[in-house]
Amino acid sequence: MATGRTHRPATRSRGIPEATVARLPLYLRALTALSERSVPTVSSEELAAAAGVNSAKLRKDFSYLGSYGTRGVGYDVEYLVYQISRELGLTQDWPVVIVGIGNLGAALANYGGFASRGFRVAALIDADPAMAGKPVAGIPVQHTDELESIIRDNGVSIGVIATPAGAAQQVCDRLVAAGVTSILNFAPTVLSVPDGVDVRKVDLSIELQILAFHEQRKAGEEAAAEVTAQAAAVPATTREESATDQGPDGDVPAVMPA
Amino acid sequence: MATGRTHRPATRSRGIPEATVARLPLYLRALTALSERSVPTVSSEELAAAAGVNSAKLRKDFSYLGSYGTRGVGYDVEYLVYQISRELGLTQDWPVVIVGIGNLGAALANYGGFASRGFRVAALIDADPAMAGKPVAGIPVQHTDELESIIRDNGVSIGVIATPAGAAQQVCDRLVAAGVTSILNFAPTVLSVPDGVDVRKVDLSIELQILAFHEQRKAGEEAAAEVTAQAAAVPATTREESATDQGPDGDVPAVMPA
DNA sequence: TTTTGTGAAGAACTTCACAGCG
DNA sequence: CGCTGTGAAGTTCTTCACAAAA
Structure with a gap:
């Protein structure tokens, strides 16, 4: 990254x-x-x-x-x-805050794998006052106003952004200003951050588009292959277009309204 | 990928x-x-x-x-x-099925960016009979039994797996057998698929671990820098560890119980 | 003999830097 | 003169293939 x-x-x-x-x-x-x-x-x-x-x-x-x-x-x-x-660095404890407790934020908060390896959800933060106090995954949601104090009081250095795209940069800026130096961004936006801050993004629609690209190619090759191999009944499983890689190639995906 | x-x-x-x-x-x-x-x-x-x-x-x-x-x-x-x-390939319609309608599956179903670019949620599938018929994001959840017929009837070639890790490979096998050739996997498992099938994965815990790695390094450098630069008040923003890249470097992340 | 650890070759990707089109 | 398009150089990552350790 x-x-x-x-x-x-x-x-x-x-x-x-x-x-x-x-x-x-x-x-x-x-x-x-x-x-x-x-x-x-x-x-x-x-x-x-x-x-x-x-x-x-x-x-x-x-x-x-x-x-x-x-x-x-x-x-x-x-x-x-x-x-x-x-x-x-998993032998130490990493307090994490999740900002934006919508569908996705809640899903992340409930994600079991979090606690498993050094990560601990220190706080859930949302801009909606109606959410404040409501427990999600057993953790009460806190209002955005408290973002800075939460980060400082808990020594949080990793933040997860699960807000709508429109709010992401602003949230990011506040996280960084408060001391966060690593951000996992689920909003479909390119975040700008100062040097020294790491950003990784997870973007569903990008992933789908990459799949669509390859899917389209397959359809094309199939048509071409039909001409070449006619009804030569090649086991569909041995075609040349492989794909077991599952990861390290291009970007990462994002999740949220475009 | x-x-x-x-x-x-x-x-x-x-x-x-x-x-x-x-x-x-x-x-x-x-x-x-x-x-x-x-x-x-x-x-x-x-x-x-x-x-x-x-x-x-x-x-x-x-x-x-x-x-x-x-x-x-x-x-x-x-x-x-x-x-x-x-x-x-976004000028055509891509029907997509989401399997596993838990927190995450529901979040994905509600994801606005889906429809925006050629993708259409053709069906939501879950193994829990109690879920059957319940609408999520306006779409009624269907039982896993119907997976094959749904795929065939809708000509689905892209499937999203949002099940727990334990069920992912099995779901994957059924999707592939039914004709799906592109899979977006949110379960923290390595899926094995035949040639010709593309898999991309989205893994939250992997992303966090990568961030933790860099975060740890920063802490180390900070300590080292303190010795070198003492209280030389270097604007924390101009340190050498940059990171505005936001994507194409390593793997992708996964979401779900580990 | 089995399986690691690694130079060296190769492939993929990025960045430079500039010729050349508009 | 501005900005694209691209050879060529540079960097990073992957794969090969084998010497050497156990």
Whole structure:
């Protein structure tokens, strides 16, 4: 995503490639599942399959963290879980605020995976006075007026924006001014932030449009293929247009009214 | 994302880079806004700023679509909107089904941006019999039993999975078997699909973890910087760790119980 | 022998910088 | 003269393929 990370002697941090960072959570999830099944070790091949990536890529990714594997054996599951968690900063507590408690905001507040890994919903904030006090996911919604004090009092550095597009930039500005330096944006807007602030976006309509693009191509190729292969009954499953990748390619999606 | 797109003489399609495809929706959104303000033309510089990208990148992106600009002038807004829409396949109707009408599914169903660009919620599907018939966003929820017939009857090729992780693969298999070839997955699971099926994922917890990684680094650098710059009062906004990128770097996020 | 860790090759993407069209 | 379109250079990411550790 962002990061201008240039220069700086690197106080030891080997500068993990961004693409690798983006995959660590994936590995962590797969490893956690193995851990729960009490599997002691995995090979790069097995873990790669579980995470849906190529094993060489996985090994290279891990090589940026250090040499945590054992040749001829594989990786110790528990140990790797710990190392990746530490690398991602999940061994500490991250209070998070969610701003905009509409359908989506409520869904996010109810999202179980939040608490699971270091993240804690510190507060839910909404501009609608009628919402104030109403509990969502067991947490009382607070009014936007309190945004600054909430952030400061709880030492929040990560904010989630789930407001309509029109309000997003303004909310963003207030979050940043109050001290938030990482933002997850679900509103379909490009946010502008000062240097030093990270923004990631999640945009449903962008994702759908990307799918539509490929879908359209498939339709075209099908028609072309019909001419070539006529009724040659090729198992539709072995066509050349693959797609098991599921992630690291382009943008991220956004959710909310356009 | 996916796509194994190798070989094939290319029936004229210049094979637009995946990274470019992922940005087209962004440009389209910016252009639509300009169009609504009746702005007739934009320069690559202006449009790039609105979309949050570098202008050279934007020009190169557009060059894959053709030469739609006028030197010395810029791009015709309406014309570009049309060309990009066509390229993305948004000039046709895309019926979509959403499976799993929990908090998130409901939020997605209510998402306004859906209808806006060619997408139409053809059906809402949930496994809970108690949900059946209940309208969400004005559309009655149907039971999973009807999944196959719904897909076939409506010619659905795009499916959205918003179920808990445990059900996702099974739902995916049924969608694919029924003819869906593009899937947007909000469940925190790696889906396996046959070749020819595209999967994109949206994963909240992955996004948060990526943010946490950078956040942690910032904290470290801050400490390091304190030693170097002591109380040298550097405007916190000009630090080296930037981040206005907002997207195309790593993975995509997922939403649902881990 | 199995499986890691990694140089080196390759592919994809980004950015530069400028020729050339309008 | 302004701004697009694009070769070429630069950067990042992926994949190969194999030496070496266990």
